[in-house]
Amino acid sequence: MNGPGSTSQESSILARAGHGLRAAFRFTLDVALPPLCPSCREPLGDGAGLCAACWSKLSLIEPPYCARLGIPFVYDPGPGLLSMEAIANPPAYQRARAAVRYDEVAKTLVHGFKYSDRLDLAPMMGRWMARAGRELLSGADGLVPVPLHWRRLWGRRFNQSAALAGVISDIAGVPVLHGALRRLRATRQQVGLSQAQRAENVQGAFRIDAQGKAAVAGRRLVLVDVLVFARVVAAAKSTI
Known part of the structure; x- marks a missing residue:
């Protein structure tokens, strides 16, 4: 016959055994499948992220850049200066990074x-x-990931913009407003289109319904999109 503490003791032993098996399994995977650089697929050894060679080729965007669009300048023209693109075609949002x-x-x-x-x-x-958009995030009330059409979501399995917004939210402490923006129709890929073609392509593709309006009205929002690798991280004052 088992004593009163036998069940809890056995559960504790099983839990420790399960933890040990999981640790052994992870170790086996690390040995059999060492982490690879996501760019060139070379082994990373004990590191993470990119290998040294690929990291050296990556071009992080740093100041000086256009205060509106975040387009890098060749030289520093002074604080607050706008690029010719921002002057000729002012965007609907306040800033992009x-x-x-x-x-x-x-x-x-x-x-x-x-x-x-x-x-x-x-x-x-x-x-x-999050690093590139820190000045936008410091005054933001919410993150709005760009939604995928249901057919594209089915093909991709997850919304990449929403996944990025979740990471940024954890870092910046800004909540993600899931469902605030809804996609009504599928659109062409934006890659390779001109600015005018991009605007025409997404015309009428998104909507903010009554529930979404209540969540975003009068708030400073950061739109998160994976388009051309973090190209759109734009903050704008809601006018709804």
């Missing part, structure tokens, strides 16, 4: 994240986005 230039390394990361189920890239990319 990008984490990196769209080079070969960034392109590989974006394609892996969007089309190859590389959800494991979200923490790294989200950290870069």
Whole structure:
């Protein structure tokens, strides 16, 4: 016959055994499948993120840049100066920031994240986005991930923008407003389109319903999109 404490003691032993088995399994996986650089697929050893060679090729966007669009300047023209693009075609939002230039390394990361189920890239990319958009995030009331059409969501398995918004939320302490923005129709890929074609492509594709309006009215919002690797991280005062 078992004593009164036998059940809890056995559960504790089983829990410790299960933890030990999981640890052994993770160790076996690490030995059999060492972490690889997400860009070139070379082993990282004990590291994480990108290998040294790919990191050296990545171009983080740093000041000086256009105060409105975040487009890098060749030289520092002084604080608050706008680029010719921002002056000629003022955007509907107040500010936009990008984490990196769209080079070969960034392109590989974006394609892996969007089309190859590389959800494991979200923490790294989200950290870069939070760093690039820190001045926007400091005064933000909410993060709005760009929604996918249900057919595209089915194909990609998860909303990459929402995954990035979750990482940024954890870092910046800004809540994610899921469902605030709804997609009404599927659109063409924006890559390769001109600015005018991009605007026409998404015309009427999104809507904020009554419930969404209540969540965003009068608030400072940061729109999070994976388009061209963190290219759109834009803050705007809601006018709804």
